[in-house]
Amino acid sequence: MTDQPYFPASGNAWDKIDPHAAGYAPDRLASAVAFAEANETPWPRGFYYDDGRYAPNVDWNETGPWSAVLGPVRERGGSAGMVLQSGRVLASWGDVARPDMTFSIAKSYLAVLTGLAVDDGLIGDLDEPVGRRVPGPLFADAHNGRVTWRHLLQQTSEWRGELFGKPDQIDHNRLVAPNADNSRKGELRALHAPGAFYEYNDVRVNLLSLSLLNLFKRPLPDVLRERIMAPIGASNDWSWLGYDNSWVEIGGQRVQSVPGGGHWGGGMFIGADDHARFGLLMARGGAWNGKQLLSQSWIDAMWAPSALQPNYGFLWWLNRGPHANKSAPETAVYALGAGGNMIWIDRDADMIAVTRWLPSAKAPEFIRQLIAARGI
Known part of the structure; x- marks a missing residue:
C-alpha cells in the first residue's frame, strides 16, 4: 500500500487486500460474510406475495386507494455485498454487479x-423558502410557502398537498426503526409549522426531487451520471426511474421526475459495486483521483445531526441516539433502503460495507461481527 489514497479504476478493476494485511482475522471476517448470506430478507424475489400484495406496503402497513404501485418493479437477486478497507476489496459475496432496486438509498x-x-449556486441559502426558486402552486399557500430546502433535507417540512397522486397524509405517523409500530401510518394528524416536526415522508422527498429538477432543468439521473457516477468509474448498468405519471414539463421539454425510493415502484436500480464507489467518494470528502466532485463542506453538512432527529442528517442516517450500533463509532454514517439495502461508512476505520437484502434488524449484528474481525 502507498501513502496516496487508492481509487479503483473504471469497471470491475478493484484491487483486493488480504485480510491479514488489513488487520482482519480471516475466519471472523468469513463468519461475518456468512451471517449476511444466511439472513437474506424474507421479501419475495419478485416483491409481490402470492396474494398480490406489494412487500414494502405489507411491511409499512399501507393499504387503501393511495397504495398503488406507479413505477416499474423488477425481480431482485439474492444476498450480495462488498466490504472495502482503504478503498480496496476486503470481501465480497453474491452478484455485486446486478442492478437491483435499492429503495431509500x-x-x-x-x-x-x-x-x-x-456548489453550482443554484441554491444560495438552505434556509431560503423553496418557492422562491420553484414556480407553480406547490409552495404557493402560506403554510407551504414557509418550507425551506433544509426542511426538505431533514424531513421536517410538514409540506401538505398531493404529488403524483400521493397525498402527504399517506406517510403521516410513519416510523422508521427496527420493529417499528406503523399501525397508525396514514392516519391524518394535525400539521405543525414547517421545521417544527420530523417525519419520514416519501411524498415530501419526492417533492425535493421535483424541486431539484426545476433547478437543474434536466433529468436528475443525467446530472448524477455526468457529475458523479461517470467520474468515479461506475458502470453504465444503473438507472433511476420515475412513475408512469411523474412526467412534467421543464423548459418546454417533457421530463420524468424520479422518486427518492421504491415505495411505489421505480427509484434506483443499481449494483453493490456502484454503491461502493459512491460510498468511497463520500468517505474521501467528495474527491476522486485529485478532482473535487462535491465539496467537503457539503458532506460535512449532510452528516451533521439535525436538531429534531439527532440520528438523521440530510437524508443520511447517523450512528447516534437510542438506535445507534453501540459496537460502532458515533462518526459512522449510512444510507439505508427498505428490504435490507445499506451503504455503511466508518470513516475512522476507512471501511465501507455495502449490503443487499440483509434486513435492517440484522444489519447491526453484521457490522458488529465485521468490527470484531479487526484488530488481530
Missing part, C-alpha cells in the same frame, strides 16, 4: 444532488 443520492446545486 436513493434519498442519499438526492442529498448529493442537492449539494451539487449548492
